[in-house]
Amino acid sequence: MSSVALADILKNIYSFVQILEGSRNDTVKSWDKSALTNAFQWARYCEQVYRQAEGKPYREDLDNQIRAIGQLPLALGDVQICLETLKGSTETLRKSLLQNPHLSDHLFTAVITSYGVTPGAKQDLIKDCFQLSQTKAVGQMTSNLASLVEKTDSGQSELNRCQARLLWRHIKTVLSSSYKKERSESYITAKLVATACDQNGIEILLHVLLTQDDTGQCTKIMECKQFVLKWMLQNLALRKSIQKKGVPDLWQAPKQFLVKVAAEYFSFFTAYIQFLVQLGSDMSLEYGGSGMEYTWRFMHGKDSKTFSYAILLEHFAELLKSDQHVTSAVVKTLESLALKSEVNI
Numbered sequence: 001m002s003s004v005a006l007a008d009i010l011k012n013i014y015s016f017v018q019i020l021e022g023s024r025n026d027t028v029k030s031w032d033k034s035a036l037t038n039a040f041q042w043a044r045y046c047e048q049v050y051r052q053a054e055g056k057p058y059r060e061d062l063d064n065q066i067r068a069i070g071q072l073p074l075a076l077g078d079v080q081i082c083l084e085t086l087k088g089s090t091e092t093l094r095k096s097l098l099q100n101p102h103l104s105d106h107l108f109t110a111v112i113t114s115y116g117v118t119p120g121a122k123q124d125l126i127k128d129c130f131q132l133s134q135t136k137a138v139g140q141m142t143s144n145l146a147s148l149v150e151k152t153d154s155g156q157s158e159l160n161r162c163q164a165r166l167l168w169r170h171i172k173t174v175l176s177s178s179y180k181k182e183r184s185e186s187y188i189t190a191k192l193v194a195t196a197c198d199q200n201g202i203e204i205l206l207h208v209l210l211t212q213d214d215t216g217q218c219t220k221i222m223e224c225k226q227f228v229l230k231w232m233l234q235n236l237a238l239r240k241s242i243q244k245k246g247v248p249d250l251w252q253a254p255k256q257f258l259v260k261v262a263a264e265y266f267s268f269f270t271a272y273i274q275f276l277v278q279l280g281s282d283m284s285l286e287y288g289g290s291g292m293e294y295t296w297r298f299m300h301g302k303d304s305k306t307f308s309y310a311i312l313l314e315h316f317a318e319l320l321k322s323d324q325h326v327t328s329a330v331v332k333t334l335e336s337l338a339l340k341s342e343v344n345i
Contacts, residue, residue, distance in 0.1 A: 006058075012042070012046075013086070015042060016043060016046050017069060019039045019042055020093060023100060024099075026102045027102075028097065028103050028104075029102050031104075036107050036111070040093065042089075043092075043093045047086060049083075050083060050086040062083060063082055063083040066081060069081050090114075159200075160203050161207050165207075167208055171191070171227075171228065172224045175188060175220075175223070176224060185227065188227070196235075197248065201248065207257070208225075209264065229267065229268060232250060236248060237250045237271050255315055258272060258318075259321075259326070262326060269326065276312060277333070
């Protein structure tokens with residue numbers, strides 16, 4: 001293949017990639033029937049490129065050139081741009097359009113019609129619609145549940161768990177399926193930041209760490225969970241971080257969830273204990289006056305509704321009600337600190 005011919009093919013493939021990117025966002029608002037037809041023509045062109053490259057000596061070089069296109073800053077989610085991807089260009093475009101809420105009704109009908117009327121095409125349509133409707137149905141159930149949470153605390157808790165399961169599935173899919181590690185991690189980090197800053201976001205992230213996954217991919221599951229855990233400890237647990245404006249405080253989450261996560265992850269347990277010990281170290285005995293007894297108060301600043309001596313005791317009490325390995329570790333920590341005269345414990 002000549003360099004001129006290769007350049008033309010790559011240019012055309014890039015045109016389809018741009019169309020595919022537009023099929024995933026609000027660009028489709030401006031599409032008409034002609035634009036949709038054009039999009040599918042480009043998809044068929046890419047499939048033709050794939051078929052013609054099969055078994056040819058230039059196949060590997062073409063694949064490397066196409067992968068280079070994928071290195072550009074494109075919003076394509078988990079879609080990996082390579083020669084093999086071109087094989088199913090039409091299917092990829094269809095699914096992208098069917099999941100796009102900005103697609104007009106008449107174009108949605110046209111996309112459905114594009115499947116054809118053969119028995120095999122009907123089966124593909126049923127399979128794709130089922131897969132896509134599962135995601136949509138979960139979203140609808142979450143939305144319906146959200147309308148109930150104003151009435152009950154249990155409703156809010158269930159909504160948090162549901163959102164955590166959805167987030168976990170998304171995190172695992174992106175981190176374990178994408179071949180661009182740096183881009184995937186950057187994307188998931190942005191998702192974690194957005195979730196943490198939402199109302200009940202910290203509790204949702206804790207639920208993500210507690211979500212059970214029976215898919216059997218133990219190594220991938222642990223790697224994904226550790227990514228989330230490491231981000232939380234580095235950005236939501238450190239004193240310097242939580243003092244930044246607008247950054248949530250991990251330790252203000254409900255104690256029962258903090259203790260559950262501490263029982264599952266030793267690094268979280270260590271950070272949790274260090275935080276509580278530091279709180280105790282920041283306190284000193286003060287006399288209440290007017291017949292009041294001595295009490296522990298922060299040496300710098302006033303007690304708050306979030307943290308006080310009473311709340312500190314509640315955290316330790318919750319830890320001591322946890323699993324045996326947690327309670328034993330807490331007792332050993334307290335006994336060790338009690339031997340140090342400079343520690344207020």
